[in-house]
Amino acid sequence: MVRIIDRRFDSKNKSAVNRQRFMRRFKGQIRKAVADAIDGRSIKDLDNGENVSIPARDLSEPQFHHGRGGVWETIFTGNDQFSSGDQINRPQGGAGGGSGKGKASKDGEGEDDFVFNLSREEFLDVFFDDLALPDLVKTQLARIHEYKSQRAGFSNDGTPANINVVRSLRGALGRRLALGAPFHGKLRELQRALDERLETHPDDDPEVLRLKDEIAILRAKLEAIPFIDTFDLRYNNRIKVPKPTTQAVMFCIMDVSGSMDEGKKATAKRFFMLLYLFLTRTYEHIELVFIRHHTVAKEVNEEDFFHSRESGGTVVSSALELMKDILHARYASGAWNIYGAQASDGDNWENDSPHCRELLAERILPFVQYFAYIEITPGDPQNLWREYEKLGAAHRNFAMQHIEGLPDIYPVFRELFKKKLV
Amino acid sequence: MSPPKAKRRKPLPAPGEWTFELIEAYHAEIDRVAREFGLDTYPIQVELITSEQMMDAYSSVGMPVNYHHWSFGKSFLQTEKGYRRGQMGLAYEIVINSNPCIAYLMEENTMTMQALVIAHAAYGHNSFFKGNYLFRQWTNPDAIIDYLIFARNYLTECEERYGEEEVELLLDSCHALMNVGVDRYKRPAKLSLTKELTRQRERSEYLQSQVNDLWRTLPAQASRTHAVEARRFPPEPQENLLYFIEKNAPLLEPWQREVVRIVRKISQYFFPQRQTQVMNEGWATYWHYTLLNTLYDEGLLTDSFMMEFLHSHTNVVYQPGYDEPWYRGINPYALGFAMWQDIRRICEAPTDEDRQWFPDIAGSDWRETFDFAMRNFKDESFVAQFLSPKVMRDFRLFAILDDDKEARLKVSAIHDEAGYRRVREILSDNYNLGSREPNLQVWDVDVRGDRSLTLRHQAYLRRPLSGDSEEVLKHVAHLWGFAVRLEVANEDGSVSCLHECRRERRKHDAPQA
Numbered sequence: 001m002v003r004i005i006d007r008r009f010d011s012k013n014k015s016a017v018n019r020q021r022f023m024r025r026f027k028g029q030i031r032k033a034v035a036d037a038i039d040g041r042s043i044k045d046l047d048n049g050e051n052v053s054i055p056a057r058d059l060s061e062p063q064f065h066h067g068r069g070g071v072w073e074t075i076f077t078g079n080d081q082f083s084s085g086d087q088i089n090r091p092q093g094g095a096g097g098g099s100g101k102g103k104a105s106k107d108g109e110g111e112d113d114f115v116f117n118l119s120r121e122e123f124l125d126v127f128f129d130d131l132a133l134p135d136l137v138k139t140q141l142a143r144i145h146e147y148k149s150q151r152a153g154f155s156n157d158g159t160p161a162n163i164n165v166v167r168s169l170r171g172a173l174g175r176r177l178a179l180g181a182p183f184h185g186k187l188r189e190l191q192r193a194l195d196e197r198l199e200t201h202p203d204d205d206p207e208v209l210r211l212k213d214e215i216a217i218l219r220a221k222l223e224a225i226p227f228i229d230t231f232d233l234r235y236n237n238r239i240k241v242p243k244p245t246t247q248a249v250m251f252c253i254m255d256v257s258g259s260m261d262e263g264k265k266a267t268a269k270r271f272f273m274l275l276y277l278f279l280t281r282t283y284e285h286i287e288l289v290f291i292r293h294h295t296v297a298k299e300v301n302e303e304d305f306f307h308s309r310e311s312g313g314t315v316v317s318s319a320l321e322l323m324k325d326i327l328h329a330r331y332a333s334g335a336w337n338i339y340g341a342q343a344s345d346g347d348n349w350e351n352d353s354p355h356c357r358e359l360l361a362e363r364i365l366p367f368v369q370y371f372a373y374i375e376i377t378p379g380d381p382q383n384l385w386r387e388y389e390k391l392g393a394a395h396r397n398f399a400m401q402h403i404e405g406l407p408d409i410y411p412v413f414r415e416l417f418k419k420k421l422v
Numbered sequence: 423m424s425p426p427k428a429k430r431r432k433p434l435p436a437p438g439e440w441t442f443e444l445i446e447a448y449h450a451e452i453d454r455v456a457r458e459f460g461l462d463t464y465p466i467q468v469e470l471i472t473s474e475q476m477m478d479a480y481s482s483v484g485m486p487v488n489y490h491h492w493s494f495g496k497s498f499l500q501t502e503k504g505y506r507r508g509q510m511g512l513a514y515e516i517v518i519n520s521n522p523c524i525a526y527l528m529e530e531n532t533m534t535m536q537a538l539v540i541a542h543a544a545y546g547h548n549s550f551f552k553g554n555y556l557f558r559q560w561t562n563p564d565a566i567i568d569y570l571i572f573a574r575n576y577l578t579e580c581e582e583r584y585g586e587e588e589v590e591l592l593l594d595s596c597h598a599l600m601n602v603g604v605d606r607y608k609r610p611a612k613l614s615l616t617k618e619l620t621r622q623r624e625r626s627e628y629l630q631s632q633v634n635d636l637w638r639t640l641p642a643q644a645s646r647t648h649a650v651e652a653r654r655f656p657p658e659p660q661e662n663l664l665y666f667i668e669k670n671a672p673l674l675e676p677w678q679r680e681v682v683r684i685v686r687k688i689s690q691y692f693f694p695q696r697q698t699q700v701m702n703e704g705w706a707t708y709w710h711y712t713l714l715n716t717l718y719d720e721g722l723l724t725d726s727f728m729m730e731f732l733h734s735h736t737n738v739v740y741q742p743g744y745d746e747p748w749y750r751g752i753n754p755y756a757l758g759f760a761m762w763q764d765i766r767r768i769c770e771a772p773t774d775e776d777r778q779w780f781p782d783i784a785g786s787d788w789r790e791t792f793d794f795a796m797r798n799f800k801d802e803s804f805v806a807q808f809l810s811p812k813v814m815r816d817f818r819l820f821a822i823l824d825d826d827k828e829a830r831l832k833v834s835a836i837h838d839e840a841g842y843r844r845v846r847e848i849l850s851d852n853y854n855l856g857s858r859e860p861n862l863q864v865w866d867v868d869v870r871g872d873r874s875l876t877l878r879h880q881a882y883l884r885r886p887l888s889g890d891s892e893e894v895l896k897h898v899a900h901l902w903g904f905a906v907r908l909e910v911a912n913e914d915g916s917v918s919c920l921h922e923c924r925r926e927r928r929k930h931d932a933p934q935a
């Protein structure tokens with residue numbers, strides 16, 4: 001008597017809860033591992049998971065056990081050389097050594113770090129944990145504001161412009177066939193009777209005349225069936241399907257003047273990459289606009305943006321002007337979530353900075369979800385920083401940070417996009 | 423063995439891939455042979471699961487349902503890693519001591535392995551669970567699944583009410599005491615779901631009132647001074663820490679006591695398994711070997727089936743020598759299998775040595791002797807009773823004495839005439855949980871003073887506690903709520919304090935519901 005049960009399809013991923021609990025408990029260590037990993041590898045690698053290793057002692061579940069020491073007498077197998085009473089030197093490292101069982105099994109393999117694989121999703125989750133773009137709830141992402149019209153069969157009413165001719169005529173034909181069917185049958189009968197009568201009788205036979213009359217009446221009735229009726233009309237039906245906004249555009253603005261060296265650029269690059277990565281998790285489609293500037297601004301591709309070298313002075317407003325123009329020309333529809341990220345060493349032409357502030361406040365900030373400025377400079381903030389500082393209070397969608405080097409990026413990023421309580 | 427009735431029957435098909443029909447066909451034959459051998463089992467329920475589900479069951483202490491805890495997630499990750507690297511041993515079999523007995527078959531296994539697991543788990547382990555005295559006394563297979571469901575639901579409810587973190591910390595502390603949360607000598611009451619549910623509420627209320635009474639601070643000053651000397655609590659040292667805490671910890675909420683109880687019950691449930699490894703695994707291995715070989719003799723199994731089966735079987739019973747790099751102590755499958763085979767040999771073809779060592783069983787009916795041995799022993803006594811000189815010679819067993827006061831190790835006995843008894847005695851002691859695990863007792867509670875709890879470790883052969891014990895003590899203190907001390911009673915009678923964990927957790931500090 002046996003019962004065979006196929007359980008292969010129930011309760012998939014049953015251990016997921018336990019895994020989550022494990023991750024939550026070691027969040028600190030996992031976070032640190034993730035932060036180290038980001039430091040250690042190229043930003044483009046962020047799409048991969050990561051092997052996380054946690055020191056075994058952090059993970060241990062303590063129990064009362066015997067420790068090393070005292071007297072132990074243990075049985076071993078495979079005696080090949082010993083006789084009773086032999087004395088042996090204590091083996092180093094405990095291979096086959098005479099310590100207790102409880103010890104051997106627990107500590108033997110326990111000293112290694114506990115290594116496990118974090119999937120890409122979990123990796124990024126840890127990375128982005130408790131980060132969200134500011135006022136995310138207010139973005140158009142959450143609201144459905146755009147509809148897409150889409151065909152959905154046919155309906156019985158609508159505007160004349162939407163009449164579907166084929167469908168309507170097909171309906172009319174069917175109706176005519178259906179309504180005419182009894183008359184057609186009768187007509188064929190009368191016609192046959194008339195033909196028979198005519199073979200034996202002359203044309204003026206009263207029966208022939210009666211039949212002819214009836215046939216005429218039937219024909220009239222058939223003709224009275226309308227060719228097409230309002231009843232037959234079919235209209236193309238269109239319904240509106242809500243279309244969530246899943247697109248964003250991200251403006252990357254970077255100062256490439258002589259004072260921005262490769263190190264600063266690398267820092268800026270990471271900043272842009274992180275922002276981009278974060279946006280990819282929120283939006284389906286993201287366009288990138290790269291604007292670099294020294295005294296004049298230019299829209300370039302990604303390659304040039306990061307790698308070609310320029311020199312000269314700095315006029316930041318040129319880049320902002322260009323951004324404003326592109327924004328109004330290409331992304332004005334309201335269907336775009338616009339983000340701006342600017343990186344500079346803050347060393348602007350003195351008279352230009354107030355102009356930058358005005359530009360930002362009046363022509364750019366009203367249209368963007370968020371604008372972030374980072375100033376990469378080892379020393380004190382420069383003049384652009386001081387001007388921008390005046391913006392901070394009035395505009396919630398503006399943020400700025402001062403960073404000095406690579407290690408600062410992660411905390412800065414968190415600071416910039418820290419969840420705001422709404 | 424009865425002579426084959428239909429000699430050379432048509433063999434069962436043995437394709438790599440299994441099907442439900444084939445599993446049923448194989449099971450029917452295995453069942454028939456097992457009945458002929460007189461194996462008495464619970465009804466069998468075979469469940470097919472995926473490798474992921476198998477790993478999940480492995481990591482939840484081998485049970486199909488369990489409450490959630492991070493440590494199970496950790497062991498899942500470990501199991502998964504081992505599985506990916508192909509390190510796991512026997513064909514992934516899990517069998518649950520329940521009625522009906524649930525045996526898991528893993529989807530990825532070949533037909534041969536499925537048949538092996540059915541014979542091993544569904545007949546070997548199953549009959550052992552039903553027959554062995556430890557399992558009969560200490561576990562209740564009718565109720566375990568229900569109890570685990572009750573436990574999981576109860577803990578989920580607690581998490582909703584008191585927060586996941588609170589429950590997790592409590593479970594951490596309880597898990598730390600699982601080893602010392604069992605009654606070794608007192609037999610526990612049987613579990614039953616309905617009883618648990620109906621009595622859980624009244625129990626918690628009653629318990630709380632008892633605890634309150636114990637900690638009553640109202641007695642008049644006069645009587646107090648008299649009582650101090652006389653009263654000692656607990657009157658006798660207690661071996662079951664979890665039980666003691668459940669009943670007496672002053673600050674635990676009723677739900678916390680219930681959680682302590684759940685962990686204690688589950689720990690107790692697995693206690694017999696820890697004491698019958700050699701016997702149980704050996705028994706199951708002996709029977710899969712015997713059942714499948716019988717079927718082969720009848721002509722029901724193909725040669726290719728047997729090759730695959732024997733390959734797997736020999737892997738399972740492989741015993742490396744002490745100096746090989748993969749030596750991990752004595753393989754319970756190997757020793758158990760060898761001992762059961764040897765018992766049968768002693769019954770059927772005893773030598774003079776066997777007659778001298780085992781006058782009772784030499785030449786007796788092997789089925790009866792098997793039944794007697796399976797029912798009435800655990801590893802410790804099984805080895806002491808049945809380990810024969812022949813097995814000791816075959817395994818080339820020898821004993822090493824490691825005294826930390828001596829500079830060198832000493833070979834105290836080997837597999838020779840002078841050493842047989844000594845080797846057997848030592849091996850038996852190696853399987854004795856009482857000497858393998860530290861002996862810890864609740865020694866004293868300062869009921870009238872600072873309410874501190876004193877645990878005492880009775881050192882045996884000067885064996886110290888491991889460094890973990892300080893961590894464990896913190897967990898004890900977390901449960902107890904007041905200072906906890908750990909003392910060591912040495913064999914020369916001296917007592918010294920090993921650790922002390924001070925902790926003042928006043929009622930108002932306790933997380934409120």
